[in-house]
Amino acid sequence: MNRAELVERMSALTEQSKAATDLALWAFIESVQEIVADGDKVTLVGFGVFESRTQSARPARIGRNPQTGEDIEVPATPETVLPRFRPGRKFKDQVRAKHG
Known part of the structure; x- marks a missing residue:
């Protein structure tokens, strides 16, 4: 499954737009990467x-x-x-x- 397919599936589950879901997924990924890079x-x-x-x-x-x-x-x-x-x-x- 690629990112677009994941966004589509999450969008259907949350009943949010694909754009809003993609933004939330991007924010999650960026946040996790920054936190782990900082050693937390x-x-x-x-x-x-x-x-x-x-x-x-x-x-x-x-x-x-x-x-x-x-x-x-x-x-x-x-x-x-x-x-x-x-x-x-x-x-x-x-x-x-x-x-x-």
Whole structure:
């Protein structure tokens, strides 16, 4: 499902115009991105948590090229901060019910 399809579905559920729904969706996305970028988290009970997580630095190491079997040097990676979404129980249960 793309953004336009999501807006159409939300618009039908809320009985709001597509323009108003698109604006609300845009505001939600922008707000979550800013909050998470600032290091805070957004918790929507039953849906999930948007937060930032720190990924540990990894030292350089020797890897293997799977095509040739040759040893190659894999460079070190620095510590990075990435966004993360953890689904809530209700969300997980709903997905499991449809696919389980």
